[in-house]
Amino acid sequence: xxxxxxxxxxxTVNLPNRTRIxxxxxLSLEPGEVRALVGxxxxxxxxxxxxxxxxxxxxxxxxxxxxxxxxxxxxxxTPVTRRNTVARxxxxxxxxxxxxxxxxxxxxxxxxxxLRRIHGWSADKARARALELLDRVHIRAPERVMASYPHELxxxxxxxxxxxxxxxxxxxxIVADEPTTALDVTVQKEILKLIRELQRETGTAVLFVTHDMxxxxxxxxxxxxxxxxxxxxxxxxxxxxxxAAHPYTRALINATPSSADPSRSFTPVPxxxxxxxxxxxxxxxxxxxxxxx
Amino acid sequence: xxxxxxxxVRNLHLSFADRAHKPLFGPAPxxxxxxxxDLDIGEGRITGIVGExxxxxSTLGRVLVRLLDPDxxxxxxxxxxxxxxxxxxxRPLRRDLQMIFQDPMSSLNPRHKVWRIIAQPxxxxxxxxxxxxxTEALVRVGLPAEFGDRFPHQLSGGQRQRVGIARAxxxxxxxxxxxxxxxxxxxxxxxxVLMLLSKLAKEMGLTVAFISHDLSVIRHLCDDVIVLDHGVxxxxxxxxxxFDDPQSDVTRKLLAAIPLPEMDDTWFER
Numbered sequence: 134x135x136x137x138x139x140x141x142x143x144x145t146v147n148l149p150n151r152t153r154i155x156x157x158x159x160l161s162l163e164p165g166e167v168r169a170l171v172g173x174x175x176x177x178x179x180x181x182x183x184x185x186x187x188x189x190x191x192x193x194x195x196x197x198x199x200x201x202x203x204x205x206x207x208x209x210x211t212p213v214t215r216r217n218t219v220a221r222x223x224x225x226x227x228x229x230x231x232x233x234x235x236x237x238x239x240x241x242x243x244x245x246x247x248l249r250r251i252h253g254w255s256a257d258k259a260r261a262r263a264l265e266l267l268d269r270v271h272i273r274a275p276e277r278v279m280a281s282y283p284h285e286l287x288x289x290x291x292x293x294x295x296x297x298x299x300x301x302x303x304x305x306x307i308v309a310d311e312p313t314t315a316l317d318v319t320v321q322k323e324i325l326k327l328i329r330e331l332q333r334e335t336g337t338a339v340l341f342v343t344h345d346m347x348x349x350x351x352x353x354x355x356x357x358x359x360x361x362x363x364x365x366x367x368x369x370x371x372x373x374x375x376x377a378a379h380p381y382t383r384a385l386i387n388a389t390p391s392s393a394d395p396s397r398s399f400t401p402v403p404x405x406x407x408x409x410x411x412x413x414x415x416x417x418x419x420x421x422x423x424x425x426x
Numbered sequence: 427x428x429x430x431x432x433x434x435v436r437n438l439h440l441s442f443a444d445r446a447h448k449p450l451f452g453p454a455p456x457x458x459x460x461x462x463x464d465l466d467i468g469e470g471r472i473t474g475i476v477g478e479x480x481x482x483x484s485t486l487g488r489v490l491v492r493l494l495d496p497d498x499x500x501x502x503x504x505x506x507x508x509x510x511x512x513x514x515x516x517r518p519l520r521r522d523l524q525m526i527f528q529d530p531m532s533s534l535n536p537r538h539k540v541w542r543i544i545a546q547p548x549x550x551x552x553x554x555x556x557x558x559x560x561t562e563a564l565v566r567v568g569l570p571a572e573f574g575d576r577f578p579h580q581l582s583g584g585q586r587q588r589v590g591i592a593r594a595x596x597x598x599x600x601x602x603x604x605x606x607x608x609x610x611x612x613x614x615x616x617x618x619v620l621m622l623l624s625k626l627a628k629e630m631g632l633t634v635a636f637i638s639h640d641l642s643v644i645r646h647l648c649d650d651v652i653v654l655d656h657g658v659x660x661x662x663x664x665x666x667x668x669f670d671d672p673q674s675d676v677t678r679k680l681l682a683a684i685p686l687p688e689m690d691d692t693w694f695e696r
Binding site for chain 1: 617683
């Protein structure tokens with residue numbers, strides 16, 4: 134029997150005025166699997182990662198649904214247990230490596246401290262693992278980098294350091310929140326390659342948030358397509374690119390540059406389709422408000 | 427007889443002082459960023475300038491609109507050498523050479539309403555700068571007139587970038603430099619902004635230099651492309667030609683790095 138790493142069931146996330154940010158979202162992740170979470174800005178794709186990691190913005194609440202991390206109900210735990218469980222089993226690779234690193238602290242302690250504090254490793258073991266991972270993400274002179282401050286390093290290097298830090302404890306789950314959006318295409322390719330290699334070595338499952346269907350095709354085995362907080366399509370990646378079921382998924386693919394048919398790439402998502410989807414969701418919302426009020 | 431090119435750059439050199447390696451006494455050593463560039467930009471064409479971080483593409487762009495002084499070489503703009511002009515002599519040209527920036531949040535004054543942001547440069551160049559003119563520019567970039575009363579933080583990334591475009595076209599330039607203007611946007615907003623820019627360029631007869639690290643964007647939008655690597659031009663020509671038959675490894679590497687929306691197991695190995 135395989136244990137699912139992450140099981141999100143009927144997750145609804147609200148603002149205080151009951152505006153829904155996520156609408157009845159379900160998805161699951163098997164060990165060693167990469168699932169892409171794709172959608173436009175504001176679709177709620179990052180919100181799912183934040184709900185799992187327990188870092189939702191203030192006032193944003195989970196109103197319905199369950200999140201199971203390694204078959205454990207996060208909702209049933211006390212806040213402290215929940216925080217510890219999440220910290221022990223998962224890690225985040227954020228979009229902006231500069232804001233994720235503390236500018237006043239050297240790189241070394243920023244990787245080593247969580248390994249000691251959360252995972253209870255000895256100083257020597259944590260340091261050895263940090264050096265091993267830095268070397269693994271192709272950082273030359275890892276000793277020197279550990280003694281550097283974030284501002285002394287390039288954007289690509291900082292992102293590689295955060296990848297090393299995320300994979301160091303071999304977590305069950307990594308949430309990668311648009312980790313390559315701020316990078317050059319050539320650096321992006323390196324970073325994607327690293328995530329893929331490390332993920333395969335450690336067997337870590339990855340929830341990969343992105344807006345780019347090109348990246349989806351390269352990195353993931355499964356895809357969840359989101360629009361306005363609602364799941365439009367959930368399918369194996371291969372199936373999505375051989376013939377997506379949902380028109381919105383096809384529209385996203387057509388908005389992405391393609392070699393096969395350059396004339397069709399960069400086609401904006403048709404306004405009519407967007408209007409139709411919004412209308413559907415508005416009807417849903419009306420019903421939701423009536424039922425819950 | 428050949429027509430004068432819109433921009434004609436010859437033997438362009440530019441270097442920055444490397445303050446990190448400045449000795450205690452004496453001047454800091456120089457880092458050469460542009461190493462003798464020769465290029466032409468045709469009138470009414472959209473020319474892509476592409477390269478990795480640190481290739482000098484933004485520096486080249488800033489020399490074209492003369493935000494930077496070159497060390498040596500010629501920058502002929504409509505037949506006039508603007509490389510050595512001082513600010514006084516450049517003033518009449520400023521209106522004609524407009525720029526759209528990468529991060530609209532930091533290039534739009536957060537305390538001003540959108541219509542004032544658009545009207546301000548018009549005022550500066552003595553072109554009026556009324557609410558009506560600003561609204562006209564807004565509509566031109568496909569935003570509703572009511573957006574004039576909003577503040578930049580109330581807009582999405584794609585909408586902010588449209589405001590940046592509206593501000594640039596409002597003063598009626600003949601040249602626009604667009605520096606990485608879609609790299610922060612999601613694919614659908616990217617598609618909208620690219621369509622808008624290409625439509626406006628056609629309608630207004632604009633010449634555009636479009637800086638990007640993403641060759642797929644360049645291929646879609648541009649007529650010509652210049653590929654830079656460490657301050658040297660490694661590929662230059664019409665897009666079809668450069669993409670179908672790249673002359674340098676740098677161009678081939680940039681092409682191979684584009685993640686196309688299709689399954690391809692060998693992509694990572696290439």
